[in-house]
Amino acid sequence: MTTEAKTSISQKAGVPEFAKVPPSATEWMKAIRIRDGIPDVTTTVEKPVIDYHSAQVLIKVKAAGVNPVDWKIARGDYSPLQPASDFTGYDVCGEVEAVGDQVTRFKKGDAVFGDIAPRAGTYAEYCVADDRNLDFKPKNLTFVEAAAVPLAALTAYQGLIHTAHLKSGDKVLVLGGAGGVGHFAVQIAKAFGADVWATASESHRSLICEELECSHFIDYKTQNLAAAVQGQKFDIVFDSVGAKEARDQAFSLLRPHVGHLVTTQPVDPSDRPSYLKLLGAAMDYVWKKTESVLWRDVNYHAFITDATQGAQDLPTIRGFIEDGKLRPRIQEVLPLEKAAVAWQHSQTLHTGGKIVLEVEQTEKQA
């Protein structure tokens, strides 16, 4: 490939400031490029370089987790608030290649994982993250397994613990218990000693009941939610779906005044016709900035994950994983070059657990 055919990742709008310090000798890496909202090209771009005067970490990517937000941003769902960029991916697990001079926790060769937002670019051989987003890879997970954890587990953890103040003995209902976020929410709530109920489709009954050992399963396709819970009142409903009907019912299933309804998806996607897209995105933003409101007698939280809290929250999540209380469930592993296929599968929004892109094949276990 000629130099002209190669592109500097640092020159692309919306991509964080890779290559602040220009490489002394130009090095190149493979990365997935987004075109027309889909990852259609594996291209060769300039390898990112950290700013040695900052808290940045350069990571040699082993695996990148796939999340709905990757393709939602790429297809413009959050534009103009969060415009699409040429490069994508937030979840990463890999090895530290270099650190800035303010980084004291990590050194070259450490295995790390994290959600690098608001940066992007983990669908690549190298990425840059702030050290506040990162933690050490759990010892008992492979790189692929650990890449499945950060964004979804942080969402479940921050939503349940920081936002809804989950405590032992609480009764928790997880809407969408089989998905990337939901399967972590079920496990985290159980790890904190909650009595957990979960909705999913019949095809995910064994995932919920056997793999996650959750004893209360509700098939949302055939059962009426209010009837299925048989008069139970919940302390927390954790909604990872955004389906209007279930969420509307959830209000009346919560304990009045003290119950918490936490949703990761405040606007039902099916409620958003394209000509209202812009307005919908603005509403999303306003809702997600709204910390909490008392609405219809419960504490309502339109919640957004804070990946920059990773250094604080991921160690607890790692502890649960290393203690055997939490485990990512991997539906599918694909090579980096198959990112478009991974997105097609993720776009069904019927994933059982997580989809992961393997960037560098490795036998290395913890």
Ligand SMILES: NC(=O)c1ccc[n+]([C@@H]2O[C@H](COP(=O)([O-])OP(=O)(O)OC[C@H]3O[C@@H](n4cnc5c(N)ncnc54)[C@H](OP(=O)(O)O)[C@@H]3O)[C@@H](O)[C@H]2O)c1
């Ligand atoms: N606010 C934030 O900061 C934040 C953070 C993370 C994710 N999110 C959003 O949260 C949503 C979930 O993310 P994810 O990574 O968990 O997605 P995912 O892995 O695709 O999981 C979606 C799950 O939803 C279930 N589902 C679909 N329709 C359902 C319904 N009507 N009732 C109950 N369950 C239903 C599916 O289960 P079945 O296959 O069994 O139907 C599937 O397991 C996405 O929209 C994502 O963008 C927001």
